[in-house]
Amino acid sequence: MAQKKLLLIDGNSVAFRAFYALYRQLDRFVSPDGLHTNAIYTFKNMLDAILKQVDPTNVLVAFDAGKVTFRTKMYEDYKGGRQKTPSELLEQLPVIREMLKDLGIKSYELANYEADDIIGTLSKMGEKAGYEVTIVTGDKDLTQLASDKTTVLITKNGVGDTEAYTPEHMKEVNGVTPIEFIDMKALMGDNSDNYPGVTKVGPKTASRLIQKYGSIENLYAHLEEMKKSKLKENLINDKDKAFLAKKLATIDRDSPVEVTLEDTEKKDIDYEKLRELYERLGFKKFLAELNSSADAQGENTGVEQYEYVELTKDNLDELADIKEKEVDFYLEMLGDNYHVAPFVGFGLRVGKKNYVSKDIALLQEMPLRGILENKTIKKNVFDLKRTYVGLHRLNIEAGGFDYDMLLASYLVNNENNSNDLGEIAHLYDEYSVKTDLEVYGKGKKQAVPEDADLFKHLAAKVSVIQKLKPELLKKLKDHEQDDLYDAIEIPVAFVLAKMEISGMKVLPSTLLQLENDFAIKLKDLENKIYQQAGEEFNINSPKQLGHILFEKLGLPPVKKTKTGYSTSVEVLDKLKTESPIINQILDYRQIAKIQSTYVKGLLDVIQSDGRVHTRYLQTLTATGRLSSVDPNLQNIPTRTEEGKQIRKAFVPTDPDGYIFSCDYSQVELRVLAHVSGDENMQEAFKTGYDIHSHTAMKIFHLDSPDQVTPLMRRHAKAVNFGIVYGISDYGLAKNLGISRKQAKEFIDNYFEQYPKIKEYMDKAVKFAREHGYAETIMHRRRYLPDIHAKNFNVRSFAERTAINSPIQGSAADIIKIAMINMQKKLEELHLKTKMVLQIHDELVFDVPKEELETIKKIVPEVMQSAVKLDVPLVADSGYGHNWYDAK
Structure with missing residues (x-):
């Protein structure tokens, strides 16, 4: 017989967490008839995650019946300090109960008792009946119910993010058993529930006393044996408070509940009622999931399914005579770094027909290659830059890119910086496409699904690109951002793609020499540190370093953490004048970081062409600034000589060529002068x-x-x-x-x-x-x-x-305009010079020797004329045979 599992959920606590999880989007989560829905929406997501994790046979969600309970009769101010429950949450609680009923899940409340007492009573019943019990709450009071048969899951930040409390974990976290935790609370009191304990007794003292005495009864029985102290005095004075607090903290596990374990058995979902509820609330995501689930049960749902045709060599000719002047294309790669990520498949939407395939070689075959390279056929894609670079890896020089769903969505709401098509589609209530996490998994567990699931996913993706295009373009127009999209973001995506493809030449020999030089410097600093310390130790261990600095050498500790003394840079900076060892440690850390992050880091990412190909994240920052990753070339240190040395490894393609650098002078202050x-x-x-x-x-x-x-x-x-x-x-x-x-x-x-x-x-x-x-x-x-x-x-x-x-966003826009104009100029003049890096306000070029004089003239001119401000833009330039000499 299968193990019976009882899941008990603290309804008020989880609803409260759900409400505040999307509190900032309160105005967005409103039903067609004006009801706030953020708590209902998140509660359902949390419930799904919990049900998937626990897979229970029995479920009950307990709610508080009201503010008056047997505890308020004992202590009038019990929970008196709590803020009034927001009306926006109160209006959602009845709907959460309605949703639970339609899902076949029992909910229950009991007059004069709290949800905690219902859960405590049913968990006791479940344990006696041999059930495996799981309790879900945001309130650590319920951890007193943990046992060898009951696990308490405390909800944390995200959906499905919980911390499991078992007796072993309780001992590890609090130093006491679950039962002893009640006595700990009796000594500490509870600010949240508004009842006092013993004056100036916090968690550490309470834990120490209960570890020693086992209970407050035993503590007070031996109180006279304690030495005279302020603590003893407070314990004597607040004895009544401690015993009252214990009564208030103790969950009643014999409450007069009127439900049985049989009542908590999961019932069948009422699809019809649930569908009506979701439609009333405007929950398109849950409707799509419900329809999919109901379809599996044999119901006729009418949900839109994206049909597809698998493209093969045998039916490739279907694309030979297309009349459409616009197609949708999606190229799938597994992983973020599209310069090296393996290809998975692609989707092409022509008219209302979705073609999908995992045979990447087909992209190089006619007529498909011709469609991609034909500039008169407009291409709607999800991520222009990713797609362009990916096709370039296949020796396809694609053209005609007209619409980028990722960039459009980013401009409409740049607080969301996801680059997952499914996640972005969900923002616009389009749930026909799953997220990549759902389809491929995460990290090392990523795997390509079976063909049918893969093809369905690709078809959904390529269809959604077209489906959301009118809505996103309308939002851009309504926000007066269509010019920003058309004139800046789309063109700069092409520029960045070309820069990334070009990459920058890096000399391994220079990095290896630096690695050797830095190793010698680190060894020298190590010896000096050991000499100051009087012994050898692990400099990279905060614990060992803290012992040396603050115990052995007696330096004044600035800050303590849970694990010991803080040895952060901020702390060490304040101690610079106290001992020579401090500056030595700071120098050691700085050089060690440069060695590991930049010297060894760069050696690892030089590709077979002898170049590094960074990726620019165009949709990451809310200000519009670009970020560089794989590797991050914007963070190479410039304040120390060791950091600057890294730039010596970056050289031009031609041995006698130049690296030319040009950056704006105080561009943000010039923008401030203009806007003010x-x-x-x-x-x-x-x-x-x-x-x-x-x-x-x-x-x-x-x-x-x-x-x-x-x-x-x-x-x-x-x-x-x-x-x-x-x-x-x-x-x-x-x-x-x-x-x-x-x-x-x-x-x-x-x-x-x-x-x-x-x-x-x-x-x-x-x-x-x-x-x-x-x-x-x-x-x-x-x-x-x-x-x-x-x-x-x-x-x-x-x-x-x-x-x-x-200010910062306008500066970001200015350099993007300069990059677009600069790329145009290079192409107009048919120059071999390539723009290879953008470092915030700086542009870096790989220049053949014969073009240096031209570049020295045109780059500052183009950058300084990017936009017309009320003050002049100034760009300073330099050049040399490596990036170090160019600055």
Whole structure:
């Protein structure tokens, strides 16, 4: 006989977690008749994950019947400090119960008792009857029910993300058994449930006392044996509170419940009622899942199924005479790095017909190759850059790309940076396509499914590209972002694809020499550290390093963690003057990181053509900035000489060629001067002043640039860039190591001299509050759901983002325009020079010797004329026989 499994769910607790999981999207989750649905939606997702994990035979969801229980009669203020349940959640609880009933799951509440007591009673009944019991809750009070037959799953952040509490885990986490946990709570009290324990007794003290005495009864029986102390005094004074707290904390496992274990058996799903409910709530995802599930049960669902034709050599001729001027194409690869990822298959939608295949060689056959290379036939794809590079690997120079679903979705809502077609489709209530995680698995477990499932997945993907195109393009137009999409993001995707394909030549010999040099430096630093420490130890072990610094050498500890002394960079920076060993350790860490991340890291990714081919993530950041991965070439350190040395390995293709670098000078501050319209700042840029010296003169009330000291300029620079990021006097004081009063004075002087910048900041925050987003000069939006948050820190971060995003995002747009114009120029002049890297405000080129003079002229010109601002754009350039010499 199969093992019976009883699943008991704390309904109120899980619903509460579900509500706040999508709280920021509260306005998005509203049914057609105006009911909030975020808690119902997430509760269902959490329930599905739990049911899949536990696979129970019996299920019950327990709810609180009301605020008045036997505990409030014992202690009137029990749970009195809790905030009122939001009305948006209250209105969803009855619907959650309705949904559970339609799913064949029993829910139950009991007057004068809490859900905890129902669960405690039924878990006891289940244990006695030989059931394997699982409890799901967000409340650790229920961990007292853990036993060899009962596991308590505490919900954490994500759907299906739980922590399993068993007696062994309880002992590990709290140092006590589940039963002893009640006594721990009696000593600690509970702020959440609003009952006191013993004054100044926290978790550690409570755990130590219960580990020693086993219970509060035994503790008080031996209280006289304790030495005189403040703790003993508090225990004596608060004895009544401790015993009351124990009563309040103890779950009643003999509550007068009127349900039996038989009542908790899972019933059949009522498909008709559930379908009506999902339609009423507007849950398209669950309707699709329900229809699929019902279809498996033999019901007629009417759900749209994407039909497909498997494309083979035998039927390839069907594509010979297509009349369509627009097709949809999807190229599937397994893994993120499309420069090396294995090909899985492809889908081509012509008219209303989906062709799919896993025979990648067919793409090189006519007429399919001809369709892909024909520029007059428009191609709708999911990820233009990925598709272009993938086809290039197959020696197919595709053309006619017209629509990119990924880029369109990213511009419409760049807070979501998924690159999974299924996930993005779900954002627009299109659930006919599964996510890649569902189909292929994750990480090392990724595997291609059977042909039928693969073909169905490819057909769904290529169909959804077309299906969502009108909606996404309309949203772009409504947001005035169609020009941003057409004139910047689509063209720059082509530019990036070509840059990635070109890659950059890297000399392994240079890296190997650096590896040897750094190894010698690290060994030398090791010996110096050991000499200072008086012994050898593992420098990379925080525990051993903490022992040496704070116990053996007696340096003042700055911060402690759960595992011991903190040895973070922030902590070590504060101890630099205490001992020579600190700077040695910081140098050691820095060089060790450069050695492992950049020297060895780059050696691992040089491909067979002797080049590294980074990938640019075009849809990752909310500001529009590009990110570089596999490898990340934007993070090569430039502040230390060791970091700069890495750039010596990057060389031109031709031995006598050059690496040419050109970067914008203070582009974000120039954008700030433009958007704010501040005359004083604009004057500085128009007359070619050093902006930081100019600012120093203003905030220090100086008459001449000659009076500006290097320290004054450094402080002014920190203020300039700090203002762009909405810095506070506290943040500036911390950055500069000055008093908060002095920092406030700097900021006040700054705004006095640049008054329109303060006006801009106020207007930016006001705009974000009124519209819910910030916007660049090219209408790139960044949504700010926290701009009205009650929490000061959360709201303040959103306000700073409202100020900064238009600046940083506009700077990102400017360099993208420069890249597009630069690529056009290179092609117009038929130059062999290739643009090979973009490092935020810097463009890097691989230049043949004979084209250097031309490049020296045209690159700064193109970059400086990218957009017309109220202040001039300035681009500084340099060149050399490697990237190091070009800077």
